[in-house]
Amino acid sequence: MASSFVPFYIASALNDVLAFFEHASEVVFRGELRFAPGERVLEFAQKVLA
Amino acid sequence: MNSVPGSRPFVDVVTELLSRGCRVRFRAEGASMRPTIRGGETITIEPVSEIKMGDIALYRADRGLIAHRVVGIRNGNGKAPVFLTRGEAASSTEEAVEEQQVLGKVVAVERNGQSIDLGGRWAKLRYRARSFARSAGRWGARLSGVHGAGWR
Numbered sequence: 561m562a563s564s565f566v567p568f569y570i571a572s573a574l575n576d577v578l579a580f581f582e583h584a585s586e587v588v589f590r591g592e593l594r595f596a597p598g599e600r601v602l603e604f605a606q607k608v609l610a
Numbered sequence: 611m612n613s614v615p616g617s618r619p620f621v622d623v624v625t626e627l628l629s630r631g632c633r634v635r636f637r638a639e640g641a642s643m644r645p646t647i648r649g650g651e652t653i654t655i656e657p658v659s660e661i662k663m664g665d666i667a668l669y670r671a672d673r674g675l676i677a678h679r680v681v682g683i684r685n686g687n688g689k690a691p692v693f694l695t696r697g698e699a700a701s702s703t704e705e706a707v708e709e710q711q712v713l714g715k716v717v718a719v720e721r722n723g724q725s726i727d728l729g730g731r732w733a734k735l736r737y738r739a740r741s742f743a744r745s746a747g748r749w750g751a752r753l754s755g756v757h758g759a760g761w762r
Contacts, residue, residue: 574619578626587627589620589636 563608581607621675628657628668628714638677638719642697646679646728646737647719653677654718656729661709664734666716667695669707677716678705679737698737 581587584607591605627634634655641649643666655668661680668677681704682694690709696702717729727733 574622577619577623581623581627581632584627584632586633586635589634 563606583609585609621670624655624675625670625713628655631657633657634714642699642702643677643679644699646698647677647716648721652720653716653728654720654725655714656717657714661693661712661715664737666728667693667707668713668716669693669695669711670713671705671707671711675713676705678702 586608588606588608624634624636635652636655638647638651638653639649646666647653655677658665661667661683663680663683665680666677667680668675670676676695678695678697680693681696684692684694684706686692692709693707693712694704695707696704715729718725718727720726
Protein backbone atom coordinates (compact mmCIF):
# COMPACT_ATOMS: atom_id res chain seq x y z
CA MET A 561 0.00 0.00 0.00
CA ALA A 562 1.50 3.30 -1.05
CA SER A 563 0.58 6.66 0.30
CA SER A 564 1.52 10.24 -0.31
CA PHE A 565 1.10 13.19 1.97
CA VAL A 566 0.37 16.73 0.92
CA PRO A 567 0.72 19.46 3.51
CA PHE A 568 -0.32 22.17 1.07
CA TYR A 569 -1.79 21.86 -2.37
CA ILE A 570 -2.78 24.92 -4.31
CA ALA A 571 -5.23 24.52 -7.13
CA SER A 572 -7.09 26.85 -9.39
CA ALA A 573 -10.18 24.67 -9.59
CA LEU A 574 -11.90 21.89 -7.72
CA ASN A 575 -11.04 19.50 -10.55
CA ASP A 576 -7.34 20.07 -9.83
CA VAL A 577 -7.89 18.99 -6.25
CA LEU A 578 -9.79 15.91 -7.39
CA ALA A 579 -7.05 15.10 -9.90
CA PHE A 580 -4.62 14.79 -7.03
CA PHE A 581 -6.78 12.03 -5.56
CA GLU A 582 -7.06 10.10 -8.79
CA HIS A 583 -6.54 6.35 -8.27
CA ALA A 584 -6.66 6.73 -4.47
CA SER A 585 -8.48 3.99 -2.60
CA GLU A 586 -8.60 6.06 0.58
CA VAL A 587 -8.19 9.75 1.38
CA VAL A 588 -7.39 10.98 4.87
CA PHE A 589 -8.11 14.60 5.72
CA ARG A 590 -6.05 16.03 8.55
CA GLY A 591 -7.17 19.56 7.91
CA GLU A 592 -9.75 20.88 5.51
CA LEU A 593 -10.14 22.60 2.20
CA ARG A 594 -9.95 26.35 2.52
CA PHE A 595 -10.62 29.14 0.12
CA ALA A 596 -8.14 31.87 -0.57
CA PRO A 597 -8.70 34.61 -3.15
CA GLY A 598 -8.42 32.98 -6.56
CA GLU A 599 -7.23 29.63 -5.27
CA ARG A 600 -8.23 26.69 -3.15
CA VAL A 601 -5.87 25.30 -0.58
CA LEU A 602 -5.93 21.72 0.59
CA GLU A 603 -4.14 21.21 3.85
CA PHE A 604 -2.91 18.03 5.43
CA ALA A 605 -4.45 15.42 3.19
CA GLN A 606 -3.10 11.98 2.50
CA LYS A 607 -4.05 9.62 -0.26
CA VAL A 608 -3.60 5.90 0.06
CA LEU A 609 -3.28 3.66 -2.97
CA ALA A 610 -4.43 0.09 -2.63
CA MET B 611 -23.52 15.13 14.13
CA ASN B 612 -21.73 14.68 14.24
CA SER B 613 -20.99 17.21 11.63
CA VAL B 614 -17.91 17.74 9.64
CA PRO B 615 -15.80 20.69 8.59
CA GLY B 616 -18.55 22.26 6.55
CA SER B 617 -16.74 24.22 3.86
CA ARG B 618 -18.31 23.80 0.44
CA PRO B 619 -15.16 22.52 -1.30
CA PHE B 620 -14.70 19.94 1.43
CA VAL B 621 -18.26 18.69 1.00
CA ASP B 622 -17.88 18.59 -2.79
CA VAL B 623 -14.58 16.70 -2.68
CA VAL B 624 -15.88 14.14 -0.17
CA THR B 625 -19.03 13.65 -2.26
CA GLU B 626 -16.98 13.07 -5.41
CA LEU B 627 -14.48 10.73 -3.73
CA LEU B 628 -17.23 8.55 -2.27
CA SER B 629 -19.07 8.44 -5.60
CA ARG B 630 -15.83 7.13 -7.17
CA GLY B 631 -15.74 4.30 -4.63
CA CYS B 632 -12.98 5.78 -2.47
CA ARG B 633 -12.91 5.49 1.35
CA VAL B 634 -12.59 8.79 3.20
CA ARG B 635 -11.40 9.58 6.72
CA PHE B 636 -11.77 12.88 8.54
CA ARG B 637 -12.31 14.34 11.97
CA ALA B 638 -15.91 14.65 13.11
CA GLU B 639 -17.24 17.38 15.35
CA GLY B 640 -20.31 17.71 17.55
CA ALA B 641 -21.90 15.64 20.29
CA SER B 642 -25.12 14.28 18.78
CA MET B 643 -23.69 10.80 18.20
CA ARG B 644 -22.22 10.36 21.65
CA PRO B 645 -21.25 7.88 22.95
CA THR B 646 -20.63 6.07 19.64
CA ILE B 647 -18.77 8.99 18.07
CA ARG B 648 -17.29 11.75 20.19
CA GLY B 649 -16.35 15.20 18.97
CA GLY B 650 -12.84 15.31 17.54
CA GLU B 651 -12.61 11.62 16.72
CA THR B 652 -11.69 10.48 13.21
CA ILE B 653 -14.34 8.53 11.34
CA THR B 654 -13.98 6.33 8.26
CA ILE B 655 -16.65 6.48 5.57
CA GLU B 656 -17.25 3.86 2.90
CA PRO B 657 -19.42 4.19 -0.18
CA VAL B 658 -22.40 1.82 -0.08
CA SER B 659 -24.98 0.66 -2.56
CA GLU B 660 -27.60 0.05 0.10
CA ILE B 661 -28.26 1.62 3.49
CA LYS B 662 -29.80 -0.63 6.14
CA MET B 663 -31.49 -0.09 9.50
CA GLY B 664 -28.90 0.63 12.17
CA ASP B 665 -26.26 1.93 9.77
CA ILE B 666 -24.68 5.31 10.49
CA ALA B 667 -25.29 7.21 7.28
CA LEU B 668 -23.24 10.16 6.11
CA TYR B 669 -25.46 12.55 4.20
CA ARG B 670 -25.51 16.04 2.79
CA ALA B 671 -27.69 18.63 4.47
CA ASP B 672 -27.93 22.42 4.25
CA ARG B 673 -25.69 22.67 7.31
CA GLY B 674 -22.97 20.45 5.81
CA LEU B 675 -22.21 16.75 6.14
CA ILE B 676 -24.07 14.86 8.86
CA ALA B 677 -23.49 11.37 10.24
CA HIS B 678 -26.53 9.97 12.05
CA ARG B 679 -28.01 6.55 12.76
CA VAL B 680 -30.72 5.20 10.44
CA VAL B 681 -33.68 4.42 12.71
CA GLY B 682 -36.35 3.92 10.06
CA ILE B 683 -36.78 3.36 6.33
CA ARG B 684 -39.88 4.34 4.41
CA ASN B 685 -40.25 2.65 1.05
CA GLY B 686 -42.69 4.50 -1.17
CA ASN B 687 -44.64 2.81 -3.94
CA GLY B 688 -41.99 2.57 -6.60
CA LYS B 689 -40.26 5.61 -5.20
CA ALA B 690 -36.79 5.96 -3.74
CA PRO B 691 -36.68 5.17 -0.01
CA VAL B 692 -36.62 7.90 2.62
CA PHE B 693 -34.44 7.31 5.67
CA LEU B 694 -35.30 8.48 9.17
CA THR B 695 -32.07 9.34 10.94
CA ARG B 696 -31.27 10.40 14.46
CA GLY B 697 -28.25 11.11 16.61
CA GLU B 698 -27.74 8.99 19.69
CA ALA B 699 -27.55 11.82 22.20
CA ALA B 700 -30.76 12.39 24.18
CA SER B 701 -31.34 15.84 22.68
CA SER B 702 -31.19 14.61 19.09
CA THR B 703 -34.30 14.66 16.90
CA GLU B 704 -35.29 12.59 13.88
CA GLU B 705 -34.66 13.86 10.38
CA ALA B 706 -36.00 12.54 7.07
CA VAL B 707 -33.24 12.05 4.51
CA GLU B 708 -33.73 11.39 0.81
CA GLU B 709 -31.75 8.59 -0.80
CA GLN B 710 -29.82 10.98 -3.04
CA GLN B 711 -28.54 12.88 0.01
CA VAL B 712 -26.78 9.79 1.34
CA LEU B 713 -23.08 9.55 0.45
CA GLY B 714 -21.95 6.52 2.42
CA LYS B 715 -21.86 4.91 5.83
CA VAL B 716 -19.54 5.27 8.80
CA VAL B 717 -17.65 2.01 9.26
CA ALA B 718 -15.09 2.89 11.94
CA VAL B 719 -14.08 5.47 14.52
CA GLU B 720 -10.57 6.00 15.87
CA ARG B 721 -10.37 6.28 19.65
CA ASN B 722 -7.22 6.23 21.77
CA GLY B 723 -5.17 5.03 18.82
CA GLN B 724 -7.49 2.12 18.05
CA SER B 725 -9.95 1.64 15.23
CA ILE B 726 -13.41 0.60 16.46
CA ASP B 727 -15.70 -1.15 13.98
CA LEU B 728 -19.07 0.57 13.56
CA GLY B 729 -20.36 -1.15 10.46
CA GLY B 730 -20.38 -4.82 11.42
CA ARG B 731 -22.92 -7.08 13.08
CA TRP B 732 -21.36 -6.76 16.53
CA ALA B 733 -21.38 -3.00 16.35
CA LYS B 734 -25.11 -2.98 15.58
CA LEU B 735 -25.73 -5.48 18.37
CA ARG B 736 -23.93 -3.19 20.82
CA TYR B 737 -26.08 -0.28 19.64
CA ARG B 738 -29.30 -2.30 20.06
CA ALA B 739 -28.30 -3.43 23.54
CA ARG B 740 -27.57 0.16 24.54
CA SER B 741 -30.89 1.36 23.07
CA PHE B 742 -32.75 -1.37 24.92
CA ALA B 743 -31.05 -0.46 28.21
CA ARG B 744 -31.93 3.20 27.68
CA SER B 745 -35.59 2.36 26.93
CA ALA B 746 -35.76 0.11 29.97
CA GLY B 747 -34.36 2.93 32.08
CA ARG B 748 -37.04 5.31 30.79
CA TRP B 749 -39.80 2.79 31.53
CA GLY B 750 -38.36 2.26 34.98
CA ALA B 751 -38.42 5.98 35.64
CA ARG B 752 -42.06 6.20 34.45
CA LEU B 753 -43.15 3.29 36.64
CA SER B 754 -41.42 4.74 39.65
CA GLY B 755 -43.26 7.99 38.96
CA VAL B 756 -46.63 6.18 38.78
CA HIS B 757 -46.06 4.56 42.12
CA GLY B 758 -44.76 7.73 43.67
CA ALA B 759 -41.40 6.30 44.58
CA GLY B 760 -38.24 7.50 42.92
CA TRP B 761 -34.91 5.75 42.65
CA ARG B 762 -32.79 6.86 45.55
